[in-house]
Amino acid sequence: MSDTSSAASTAAATLKSLPTDMELVLKVIPMPADCNANGDIFGGWVMAQCDLAGSVIPARYAKGRQATVAVNEFIFKQPVRLGDILSFYSKLVRIGRTSVTVTVEVFAERFRAQGEYIKVTQATFTYVAIDDNGRPRPIEKPDA
Numbered sequence: 001m002s003d004t005s006s007a008a009s010t011a012a013a014t015l016k017s018l019p020t021d022m023e024l025v026l027k028v029i030p031m032p033a034d035c036n037a038n039g040d041i042f043g044g045w046v047m048a049q050c051d052l053a054g055s056v057i058p059a060r061y062a063k064g065r066q067a068t069v070a071v072n073e074f075i076f077k078q079p080v081r082l083g084d085i086l087s088f089y090s091k092l093v094r095i096g097r098t099s100v101t102v103t104v105e106v107f108a109e110r111f112r113a114q115g116e117y118i119k120v121t122q123a124t125f126t127y128v129a130i131d132d133n134g135r136p137r138p139i140e141k142p143d144a
């Protein structure tokens with residue numbers, strides 16, 4: 001981690017609060033093993049955490065085995081730094097016949113500036129309920 005890196009000089013809008021229209025589904029602090037060669041957090045690590053976070057709401061509807069079928073959008077808006085406290089928020093977008101689509105937004109609190117939040121990542125994922133043979137399985141609609 002270096003304050004002279006180009007990533008460190010990227011301007012980021014600082015927020016004073018976290019979303020109220022999304023659900024907090026995961027909080028995690030990245031460790032040194034999660035860094036890339038620049039000392040920032042490796043994008044693949046962030047993607048894996050987002051996939052886990054995104055699966056929480058769909059699991060409520062799938063009520064069983066499910067698989068990630070698509071990452072419809074993934075934007076790394078700001079770098080994630082070692083020691084950041086990451087909050088993953090998620091919201092339902094669509095319930096299909098066998099699939100559920102959600103958005104995930106990730107907010108970082110820099111370790112020395114807690115209470116100030118920077119949106120670092122946003123993504124959209126689709127999960128499919130699957131049966132024992134790994135084939136798509138109809139999901140129960142909440143109002144059914």
Ligand SMILES: CC(C)(COP(=O)(O)OP(=O)(O)OC[C@H]1O[C@@H](n2cnc3c(N)ncnc32)[C@H](O)[C@@H]1OP(=O)(O)O)[C@@H](O)C(=O)NCCC(=O)NCCS
Nearest residue numbers: 067068069070095096097098099100126128130134135136
């Ligand atoms: C998930 C899987 C079972 C779906 O099988 P499939 O034959 O493609 O299924 P279908 O074409 O019937 O699509 C199933 C649902 O996924 C949706 N879907 C498929 N491809 C999609 C895509 N690219 N983007 C968004 N949704 C998609 C379909 O719209 C459908 O949703 P609906 O029933 O709610 O309308 C199969 O693709 C699979 O096993 N993929 C690997 C999953 C995996 O291993 N994930 C982890 C990656 S390491």
